Amino acid sequence: MDWGNAIVKKIDKDQDVNLALTGVLHLEGSVKTTKLKLTWLPEIDELVKISLMEFDYLITKKKLEEGEDFVDVLNPCTEKETAALGDPNMRNLKCGDVVQLERKGYFRCDVPYLKPSKPIVLFAIPDGRQQAGLK
Incomplete structure (x- = not known):
């Protein structure tokens, strides 16, 4: 860096x-x-597992037309989970802490480090830019 x-x-x-x-x-x-x-991290045993969670809008339109059924415009993909590895210092994150991941954005810690087999869960914080949709 x-x-x-x-x-x-x-x-x-x-x-x-x-x-x-x-x-x-x-x-x-x-x-x-x-x-x-x-962006890279060294290949060391101390890296922690991370689950990056991103969320999208529930419906695909800003405004429903009169008589339009919301079921017809439900977004089929409102959640995206990406497995990642993080710096060993991420073990110190507490629930609610906010962290910036380089070239990825800001995330809030939802589930802190518990044990090596369980990933830290980070929720993406929207930055106000329009998303192209999750894939």
């Missing part, structure tokens, strides 16, 4: 889709003008 840019020169994959990236630092590059970005 805050190191600057690195330019990926080579991507190696094996049959199990394990990746290795080879690159060179480009410290004078601008993070703001770089289009493709990568």
Whole structure:
């Protein structure tokens, strides 16, 4: 974080889709003008499981027409759950804490760290921008 840019020169994959990236630092590059970005965590045992929850509108229209049945405009996908891994420090989150995930947005902790087999559950906080719909 805050190191600057690195330019990926080579991507190696094996049959199990394990990746290795080879690159060179480009410290004078601008993070703001770089289009493709990568966020990563080191591969360590202390990473915690996270469940990122995003919610969408219940109906697909802003306003129902007179006589229109709301059942006809129900959104078929109002919830999206994404499995992720987080920094070990996320074990310290308490229910209700707000955290910003880089290039993902702000989230509120709904279920804090309990044990390694249970993910921390984070609810996305809407930022006011119109969503294109969950997929």
